[in-house]
Amino acid sequence: MPAFDVIVIGAGPAGLLAAGEAARQCRVLLLEKMEKPARKLRITGKGRCNITNTDEWSAFEAHIFPVARLFRPAFMQFSNTALVRFLEEAGVPTVEERGRRVFPVSSRAQDVADALVRWVQRQGVALRCHSEVTRLITEGNTVTAVEVRHNGQVQTVAGHAFVVATGGLSYPATGSTGDGFRWAEDIGHTITPLRPSLVALTIANPPALPESLTLRNVSLTLLIDGRPADEAFGEMTFAGTTVDGPIVLRLSGRAVDALRQGKRVALRLNIKPALSEQQIVRRLEREMNESARQSIAALLRRWLPASLVMPCMAQAGLGSVKTVARLTDADLERIITVLTAWELPVSGYGGYERAIVTAGGVSMHDVYHKTLRSRIIENLFFAGETLDLNADTGGYNLQIAFSTGYLAGKSAASHITHHTLRIT
Ligand SMILES: Cc1cc2nc3c(=O)[nH]c(=O)nc-3n(C[C@H](O)[C@H](O)[C@H](O)COP(=O)(O)OP(=O)(O)OC[C@H]3O[C@@H](n4cnc5c(N)ncnc54)[C@H](O)[C@@H]3O)c2cc1C
CATH class of the missing domain: 3.50.50.60 (FAD/NAD(P)-binding domain)
Incomplete structure (x- = not known):
């Protein structure tokens, strides 16, 4: 017995x-x-x-x-x-x-x-x-x-x-x-x-992303084959080639499944979800008028944590443009896109x-x-x-x-x- x-x-x-x-x-x-x-x-x-x-x-x-x-x-x-x-x-x-x-x-x-x-x-x-x-x-x-x-x-x-x-x-x-x-x-x-699941995601070919940076009150949209599949608002962390943090984890399950099915996966980051595009344009234009001789990096520094300024400029293709005065409308457009709809292609996930x-x-x-x-x-x-x-x-x-x-x-x-x- x-x-x-x-x-x-x-x-x-x-x-x-x-x-x-x-x-x-x-x-x-x-x-x-x-x-x-x-x-x-x-x-x-x-x-x-x-x-x-x-x-x-x-x-x-x-x-x-x-x-x-x-x-x-x-x-x-x-x-x-x-x-x-x-x-x-x-x-x-x-x-x-x-x-x-x-x-x-x-x-x-x-x-x-x-x-x-x-x-x-x-x-x-x-x-x-x-x-x-x-x-x-x-x-x-x-x-x-x-x-x-x-x-x-x-x-x-x-x-x-x-x-x-x-x-x-x-x-x-x-x-x-x-x-x-x-x-x-x-x-x-x-x-x-x-x-x-509930795992960090790897970003493909990132433009030298920060080694350790937490962003609060941002929104992330999960794109599967280019189409929005889910969205999350809150906190995320950059850690070199990976992104982590509550909102990344929340989207990770669907992202992992899509990657395993061979689908194209990306995260669209809105760093300023509380502002409309018009509000961003107006504020940017005001700040540009205040000082046309300031560098773009100095302008972006008012919007972003320091460690994100260079990656953003690289993403917007603004590496060589030095001062605000030399910004074209197309440059401005690209800055707005990076601030509100920065697309981070996802190539993998943590183990x-x-x-x-x-x-x-x-x-x-x-x-x-x-x-x-x-x-x-x-x-x-x-x-x-x-x-x-x-x-x-x-x-x-x-x-x-x-x-x-x-x-x-x-x-x-x-x-x-x-x-x-x-x-x-
Ligand atoms: C870092 C981290 C943070 C988390 N935070 C949260 C949170 O805050 N809230 C939340 O809801 N969830 C959280 N989770 C998830 C949660 O911890 C798990 O879902 C939960 O622990 C699963 O419980 P379980 O009892 O099924 O398995 P487990 O907790 O994994 O326990 C399984 C047990 O079985 C034992 N075992 C395995 N094989 C054998 C064997 N052959 N013989 C004898 N014993 C064996 C293991 O040693 C282990 O003790 C977190 C997970 C991690 C990793």
């Missing part, structure tokens, strides 16, 4: 929720390959942890991909409000900030992780770190045990139900190396194409090392949405980033992990209870 009823693999936010929830009804073992649980959770939100977003479902669903309605049953079982209440009870008071984003009052992601670990331990979960699952052992359509490497020794641990919560492929140094995808595929599940999430995963068509149980293996459940669910920045990804973890843990426990009733 196995010592544990439910074995949860991976102690990220999804695995912790699954284990703690399952432990309300049965004996649970939580296996984590790293030296401590939830390494990724501890660095979320730049160390502050954007736990969730207070959007109602009708607004929330617009941020979930690829098919939000398949996530709905999990969200309804453990919603953003339920999560906030749960965390408060677990000793993590939260605060809502701009964009309806929720953070711990302490602004410490560590506090969220530590509270979850304390909670699973109070629930009676046996948590074992340094325990890497290397294989799922199956018999027909059932998993019977997992093979675990612990301190150089390999042992087999049997259980009645199993939850795979091993995360995606992004930030592999935190322990998420895509193990769950391999196991799921080996036993017949479809893995939808995996790719980094999993720096991607916030992995898009793709265990197909949602291979699990029952109301339980997250596999349609192929009768006692196997999936939770978190292992599933083909991902989201925008803003707290939505952690809500996916928490909601699916809760549902998978609860379902695994119920599965055992029913199974035990059937066989006794």
Whole structure:
């Protein structure tokens, strides 16, 4: 007779929720390959942890991909409000900030992780770190045990139900190396194409862009094959040949998909979205009249951070024109274009090392949405980033992990209870 009823693999936010929830009804073992649980959770939100977003479902669903309605049953079982209440009870008071984003009052992601670990331990979960699952052992359509490497020794641990919560492929140094995808595929599940998402984009042939510059209150339009596909307003960062920051990340998912389909991708940057073109023209003309002998660089310095002046001049083809007096109408036109519609061709994207999430995963068509149980293996459940669910920045990804973890843990426990009733 196995010592544990439910074995949860991976102690990220999804695995912790699954284990703690399952432990309300049965004996649970939580296996984590790293030296401590939830390494990724501890660095979320730049160390502050954007736990969730207070959007109602009708607004929330617009941020979930690829098919939000398949996530709905999990969200309804453990919603953003339920999560906030749960965390408060677990000793993590939260605060809502701009964009309806929720953070711990302490602004410490560590506090969220530590509270979850304390909670699973109070629930009676046996948590074992340094325990890497290397294989799922199956018999027909059932998993019977997992093979675990612990301190150089390999042992087999049997259980009645199993939850795979091993995360995606992004930030592999935190322990998420895509193990769950391999196991799921080996036993017949479809893995939808995996790719980094919420990731920096590479600019093709940039005119010596700044090594480190953050622009605030700018707008970016994503162009796919020359046509506007999406738009975002806020903050972005130039880092040499790459662009990063919240609005780039927000557009990156669609940009990556388009690049992978061989489409032409560009970002159109409006540095002055608060001003109309007419306002810009009037202001430029006034400033030019004030001093015709000033250099164009000095003029642009009034409009742009210093490190962006030369790249802008290069982009507008103004390298050789020295003073404002020598500017032609066509030059002025090009300056306005650079200020309001600077087109940055995108040639690539960052790797999993720096991607916030992995898009793709265990197909949602291979699990029952109301339980997250596999349609192929009768006692196997999936939770978190292992599933083909991902989201925008803003707290939505952690809500996916928490909601699916809760549902998978609860379902695994119920599965055992029913199974035990059937066989006794
Ligand atoms: C830098 C960064 C910042 C982020 N900030 C935010 C944010 O503020 N808000 C937000 O909503 N989302 C954020 N995210 C995304 C969010 O962290 C993830 O979506 C979430 O952690 C996924 O949870 P998970 O439990 O599914 O997987 P993970 O957190 O990846 O956890 C998986 C766990 O499984 C373990 N594991 C893997 N393989 C094995 C194995 N073979 N045996 C045993 N254990 C194994 C891993 O070690 C890991 O502990 C951020 C991500 C990154 C990288």
